[in-house]
Amino acid sequence: MRLFLFYFFVGICILLLQSTLLHLLPFGPVVPDLALVLCVYLGLYHPTMGAAVGCFLLGYSVDVMSSRLLGVNAFAMTLVFLAVYCSSRAIWLQNPLVSSLVVLLAAVIKGAALVLVWAIFLSLDGFWIGAARYIMSEALLAAVLAPLVFALLRRGETYVRKINPGV
Secondary structure, eight states: HHHHHHHHHHHHHHHHHHHHHHGGSSSTOOOOOOOHHHHHHHHHOSHHHHOOOHHHHHHHHHHHHHSSSTHHHHHHHHHHHHHHHHHHHHHHOOHHHHHHHHHHHHHHHHHHHHHHHHHOOOOOOTHHHHHHHHHHHHHHHHHHHHHHHHHHHHHHHHHHHHOOTTO
């Protein structure tokens, strides 16, 4: 239960950071997608039904806070969790460099899913060029930050397990 509360608290903090403070960073309109990094972490190290539901709810929360279409990010985050879960069963993913590569590929998958859904529901001229540049920038930024976020999550998880050894 404490581990659930830890990830719940981390998810809320990530949503708050992503929607407020991270916009102040000097990366232009690109904001690191820490919610995606959390979904990848859950897919790699906690592949349970609860984690899948958590990724869906995290994506839906992103939709509620910043999207015109509800459910788009929820779909993308669930798709990312599923892709990471399937790939983690086939490849050994304990190296931080490989984890960064998985985050990069997950960000590309999420971007492709978002572009596909946006293309189905909204037709915008010139959308593809800007979207591709933005998706790759966001993916690279998330991949660079992934080892740090993974280390912080592991440290927090270790701390929670020390408090309650039965977790």
